[in-house]
Amino acid sequence: MKNNLEDLHNHLFMQLERLSDESIKGDELKEEISRAKAMSAIASQIVSNGQLAINVKRMARAGYIRDAPKYLEVKE
Template identity: 65%
Template sequence: MKNNLEDLHNHLFAQLERLSDEDLKGNELTEEIKRANAISSVASQIINNGNLALNVGKLKYNDQIQKTPKYLEVKSV
């Protein structure tokens, strides 16, 4: 997977644009709202996971912890 936070940012703004479409009415609007809620929920979890990894990286950098699970390691770019 090659998505990053910039991609997430772009997806969220694209969703906002779809929700702002004044021609969307009835079932189409209802479906777009459901999609927006799902995207928002997933986005929140991605952000929470990123914050967790960042906090673990800070703790490791400050020698407050020695070992971290591989999935929480922050990779340098």
């Protein structure tokens, strides 16, 4: 996978810059707002999934979990 949290950070700031562009008005602005809401929702899910993976790793280290699903593993 080529995307990481730094990429997410950069995408969110690019979206913020587009929303801050005062030359965007009317329907074009409505489309940007809609796009920003979608990006925000997806970004929140990505961050939540990362937090879940971190929690699984902590629980595994503490001995509460023996085998975590592959998709929740945090690489060392």
